[in-house]
Amino acid sequence: MMYTTGRRVRFSLFGTSHGPCVGCVLEGMPKGMPVDEMRIAEDMELRRPKKGIGTPRREEDRVGILQGVQDGKTDGTPILLAIDNSDTDGSKYLRFARTPRPGHADLPALAKFPGYDIRGGGQFSGRLTAPIVAAGSIAKQLIRRSGIEVSAFSRSIGGIIDDGERSITDASGSGAFATRACTEELDATMEREIISASSDGDSVGGVVECITTGLPIGFGGIWFEALDSEIAGAVFSIPACKGVEFGRGFGLAGMRGSESNDPFFVKNGIKCKTNNMGGILGGMSDGAPMVFRAVFKPTPSIAKPQRTVDIETMKNAEVSVEGRHDPCIVPRAVSVVEAVTALVLADQMMRDPGRSV
Template sequence: MSSEFGNRLRVSVFGQSHGKAIGVVADGLPAGEEVDMEALAQFMARRRPGRSPLSTPRQESDIPTFLSGLENGITCGAPLCAVIENRDQHSADYAALADTPRPGHADYTAWVKWGGRADMRGGGHFSGRLTAPLCIIGGIAKQILARRGVYVGAHLMSVGGESDVPFPSRPVSALFDEVAAKPFPVLDDICGERMKNEILTAAQEGDSVGGVVECAAVGVPAGLGEPMFGGVENRLAAALFGIPAMKGLEFGAGFQSAALRGSVNNDPFCIRNRRVETTRNRCGGILGGITNGMPLTLRAAFKPTPSISKPQQTVRLSRMEETELVITGRHDPCIAHRAVPVVEAVTAVVLLDMLLEENEKESNHGTF
């Protein structure tokens, strides 16, 4: 099961939604880095369930226990291993689903791949619950990057048919902190109220709704990445698509650029503060797979939560016959707003991995 990513910084996520615990192993973190546990807890709380009617009522503290890799709160060079105990599982809600795969879930494909033996309670290893370990290592990566002047932030760009305002062309870290401190991660709170109503309306109708997360990284140096298959987009896409329910990804102007002419889509170069920059940033800070020093921007699309209470058509695998399914239990009417810190986390880990790689190439001693 390929639940790992990274080159210089290798990250592996383990566990199941209703298993005893979930966790992460990260090998390659630089030694001597202090981890602010209070800041990490605040970051973890941003994706924690049970905080409002906009998410599942499942109650989990999501407080990690570090088994290795930290000594007195400082990285020691050994692989970091952290676990989070699962405490609020309602596994009985999933007993009837073993034979009737939920539309939109990985139940059927997991049944095919592992001969019906996969633990799919709560979504098993495919669950959004596995994003909590990603936020452990991502929160640590964000702290390490910030000490080097690299900052990663995100906001909820849209839900259903309602949208937030986009990031400015040159966002600053203070704006990221402002959004992170909000209970609902948007730039414009009026837009946020409309987006919340979209989620609550879907929930009241026994349905769900999807959304888009916009993420940016500032302070990323020019020259990071490789052409073709080792590009920054490639590395980020490979990791970001590991986030459950993510179905689309674009960088800079993305798909919109296909409708533009070159004269409009191209970013003119200029000199600002004795540096080469661009007057706009439709490329999203990446040219030819390599960073150009401008803010790195991306948008990740998340599908509606598949578990809804409306009747849906499925099959009974034991009899190979069609049947109707009504899903009960606790589910998010929208996962996009809880995915905001997860997108930040994965983006931060990939950027840290690539910076460590670049530093190793240049200095040949692996420090950062």
């Protein structure tokens, strides 16, 4: 089974955590576009778990481009990407088929899919975000040709909140830090927050912020093709995402229109004085950077014992998770948020290529 999104640039995802591979098909990219495999490898490296704060599962994450790219350029056919799963130890997961983990997809998945392969979280695993990042990297290469850049960073992890003003340069600099924080100091405190939760057998969540620059005024669509609507849909599809807000988001509820409206002024074209709307008006870019935040819940798999049920005996039970898992999803979700955003932007751009350049 493949899971598909997009209209002109269509992205289809396949695989499971402990099957032979995970991968995707990317259709609708323009023919003859150079594809830089080094950039794909760099993006994949940023998604990989970091020692001490990520899952101990070690995967090489080498992306095989099996079709669609010849001599470094797209050939106009669907691009097929595959990534091997090699470090698979499914033994610790089998008991969740009887005692589903609270917070994970086990219970509804067992009810919905007869014979569901629960190892590693099956098709609900964060492992499936590897091909998303690979395809997103190609989408970034397409939109960059029109001057559009996407970068995300960790705005908060657990109780540690970055309250600084951040630009796209800060966001892209977060690649230097394991937590994807914007500064060395925040990286150290966020790392301590993750380690402290994990040494208690627990986990933490947090907020990813994503900034996109270079969108011309009018880029996007309306109603069900609105830029914010499509991006929110794509970001909500990332496992563990529980909320998305653009600009001041929920904070707008307490503001007056005179405070929240972003006034226009003229300086080398039309500009916005503030960016409370996160760069979107009517589903289209208003020319300001597009800024949104996504909240990721604390990782459901934790070592601490939790209440559950035994679905064979239909009695109350307890479960604790000894398998390998990320004590915090946020640093790895940063790359995935960038990738889905780039995929939506590439799709929107190819739907109306005249408007976006």
